[in-house]
Amino acid sequence: IRIMQSTVGTGTRALNFFIDTILVFILAFVAKKVYNFYVFFWGMTPLNFGWFFFGSMVVYYFVLESIFGRTLGKWFSYSKVVNAKGEKPGVLRILLRSLSRVILIDMFCIPFLGKTLHDYISGTDVVEV
Secondary structure (H helix, E strand, O other): OOOOOOEOOHHHHHHHHHHHHHHHHHHHHHHHHHHHHHHHHHOOOOOOHHHHHHHHHHHHHHHHHHHOOOOHHHHHOOEEEEEOOOOOOOHHHHHHHHHHOOOOOHHHHHHHHOOOHHHHHHOEEEEEO
């Protein structure tokens, strides 16, 4: 017997995005401060905050979704990432999903695709736990 999982709504996705973005910002901020130490004392080339933010975003989503199938925002909202069969996606799908989040028009594809661009590209969906 297979139980159908219900796809989460836009409000849940927005809550996930908000929580995860705050955490990614904190990670990126700490990484930038650590890097600035090396810039100051070792003369390394300074980098814009965007490099740290988008890098932290890819690492955050990839690590948490490949290990647990959910981020801290998804834990808070009782949701998880699944593939088309309703199972935990493979590591390559999670990597593709994490990398495609960097595309800035990602969330604006919901009205046209019925889901975010990173879900569409990776063949995944976010469902209730």
